[in-house]
Every structure is written in structure tokens, then in C-alpha cells.
Amino acid sequence: MHIDRRRFIVLSSGALAVSPLARVLAQQQTPAGPPQTPPPVTPVFADVRRNVGIFTARGGTIGYLINKDGVVVVDTQYADTAKLCVDGLKQKASRGPLGIDIVFNTHHHGDHTGGNGVFKADTKKIVAHAKVPELQKMAAASAPATAAPPVFPDATFDKTWTEKAGDETITASYNGPGHTGGDAIIHFERAHVVHMGDLLFHERHPRVDRAAGASIRNWVAILEKTAKDFPADTIFIAGHSRDGVPPAVDRKAVLHFRDYLSAALAFTQKEIARGQAKDAIAAAAALPGFENYQGGGVLTLKGVLENAYDELTAKTP
Numbered sequence: 267m268h269i270d271r272r273r274f275i276v277l278s279s280g281a282l283a284v285s286p287l288a289r290v291l292a293q294q295q296t297p298a299g300p301p302q303t304p305p306p307v308t309p310v311f312a313d314v315r316r317n318v319g320i321f322t323a324r325g326g327t328i329g330y331l332i333n334k335d336g337v338v339v340v341d342t343q344y345a346d347t348a349k350l351c352v353d354g355l356k357q358k359a360s361r362g363p364l365g366i367d368i369v370f371n372t373h374h375h376g377d378h379t380g381g382n383g384v385f386k387a388d389t390k391k392i393v394a395h396a397k398v399p400e401l402q403k404m405a406a407a408s409a410p411a412t413a414a415p416p417v418f419p420d421a422t423f424d425k426t427w428t429e430k431a432g433d434e435t436i437t438a439s440y441n442g443p444g445h446t447g448g449d450a451i452i453h454f455e456r457a458h459v460v461h462m463g464d465l466l467f468h469e470r471h472p473r474v475d476r477a478a479g480a481s482i483r484n485w486v487a488i489l490e491k492t493a494k495d496f497p498a499d500t501i502f503i504a505g506h507s508r509d510g511v512p513p514a515v516d517r518k519a520v521l522h523f524r525d526y527l528s529a530a531l532a533f534t535q536k537e538i539a540r541g542q543a544k545d546a547i548a549a550a551a552a553l554p555g556f557e558n559y560q561g562g563g564v565l566t567l568k569g570v571l572e573n574a575y576d577e578l579t580a581k582t583p
């Protein structure tokens with residue numbers, strides 16, 4: 267078969283300009299069409315501190331704890347990468363059945379819960395905030411017919427859920443709407459590690475899921491509280507970070523992201539006050555002081571500013 271090499275090169279270089287995450291998120295937005303092959307990924311396991319580690323491949327960062335008496339997992343990415351994660355964790359645990367005591371979902375988005383079905387076979391229970399099941403159902407209703415049905419948590423909580431795993435205590439807590447209406451943060455108390463889910467984006471424009479109950483104003487308050495509540499040496503795990511930048515960061519990064527969201531609200535408010543229309547405000551090329559934030563796919567400054575506009579002009583916030 268003849269292959270038009272010139273055309274192939276053009277297509278390839280075009281594809282390279284878009285990050286794998288952006289491509290996946292763009293695919294999630296496509297309402298119809300044949301299922302697409304996910305882009306290849308490099309699964310990476312990295313130690314964080316005191317038996318806590320992270321797994322990155324495609325989708326939101328997975329956190330895990332393995333000690334001699336227990337295994338805990340935070341978020342599950344997608345079915346294909348979840349399999350890579352489970353296989354790797356089995357090797358690390360170097361014991362028969364993995365026996366995961368608990369899987370926490372930080373929130374309902376498909377790149378954090380899409381692997382629930384894969385983890386389920388090795389897991390005693392999947393736990394998430396009380397809003398997560400209804401938000402999963404809502405997201406599934408607008409997903410392509412070819413999408414796998416959601417796998418729901420086995421149990422939910424309103425405010426907090428605490429679990430013991432060997433010599434570690436893990437507490438999930440809900441602090442009101444942020445990135446969605448059902449985000450939890452997961453604290454490994456003795457390790458001083460906090461998995462933030464998508465309440466923390468590092469050097470990358472976030473998604474603000476207003477249809478699922480997001481609130482930028484309360485998100486700022488959550489980040490403020492988070493920076494105050496945990497010990498100064500705490501390591502925070504971001505759901506997503508700039509390509510090539512590790513998602514395990516310090517308190518300064520949490521405050522930097524708080525400042526980003528505050529700046530997005532302040533910028534939008536100022537533009538509304540001087541009579542600018544939503545489209546004109548959202549067309550801003552950069553947010554002053556945060557030019558280093560990476561965009562792509564559905565993660566754009568435009569999306570953030572549109573949501574800021576809607577939130578600031580809503581009759582009932």
C-alpha cells in the first residue's frame with residue numbers, strides 16, 4: 267500500500283503539539299464518532315514519603331499507600347492505565363492477593379474514576395463524597411453510547427471518613443464545592459502527605475465544572491484552609507501538573523494556585539465593571555502573573571474565565 271509520507275509527517279507534527287492529557291480530554295468532549303485508541307503512556311511509580319507513592323500514566327494522579335498491614339489507593343484513572351497500576355502495586359506489595367483496604371475517589375470525573383471497575387476485584391470498598399454517585403450518573407447521561415458505564419462507590423460520606431491501614435491513619439474530608447460539587451482531599455496523617463485530587467492543578471489551567479456544582483470562590487477558601495490546616499512540611503499531590511513537572515508539590519504551590527484562582531476572579535470582576543462582554547473577557551491571552559500556566563484541550567484560561575464570569579454574574583451563586 268502506498269503511504270503518503272509527506273502527509274503523515276504533517277499529521278504527526280500536528281499531533282505532537284497537543285499534550286496527551288489535552289488529547290484525552292478533547293476526546294471526552296466528543297459526543298459521537300468511533301472510539302479512539304488512547305495515546306501511548308509511560309506508567310511511572312514514584313515514592314513520596316513514608317510508604318506513600320504516586321502513579322502517573324494518563325488522567326489524574328493516583329496516590330497509594332502500601333505498608334505491611336494495609337493498602338490504600340486514591341483515584342483510579344482509566345481502565346487501561348488502572349490495570350498497569352494494579353499490576354505494579356502487586357509487584358511492590360510482593361504478597362499474594364493485593365487486598366486493597368480502601369479506594370478513595372477524590373471526585374467523579376472519568377479520569378479519576380474510570381478505573382474503578384479494574385480496582386474493584388482487589389478492593390474491599392470504594393469510598394467517595396456523597397455527591398459523587400449522582401454526578402457520575404449526570405456525566406454518564408451525556409457520555410457517548412460507546413463509553414463504559416460508571417462504577418459507583420460502595421460507600422459515601424458527607425464530611426469525613428477515617429480509615430486505619432497498619433500504622434497509618436487516612437482521613438478524607440469534604441470542604442464544600444470547588445473543582446466540582448463533590449471533591450474530597452485525602453490526608454495520610456503520619457506521612458504528612460495530602461492528595462488534593464483536582465482541587466490542585468500545578469502550573470496548568472484547571473477545569474471548573476460549574477454544571478457539577480463547582481465554585482471558584484469556595485475553591486479559593488478551600489486552598490486557603492488547606493495551606494493552614496496541615497504541617498509546614500506536608501507534600502501535596504496535584505491531580506494534574508504541567509507536562510514533565512512532577513505532581514507532588516509543597517505548600518507554596520497550593521498558595522500559588524489559590525492566587526491564580528483569586529486573580530482569575532479579580533480580573534473577571536474588573537472587566538465586568540468596565541462593561542466588557544463575556545466573550546471579550548474570556549478571550550484574554552494570559553492572566554497577568556500566571557503566564558507560565560499550560561493550556562490545552564478543555565483545560566484553558568478561556569474556560570476558567572467563562573466560569574468566573576458565570577459565577578460572578580449568577581443571581582444565586
Ligand SMILES: [Zn+2]
Nearest residue numbers: 373375445464
Ligand atoms: Zn476533575
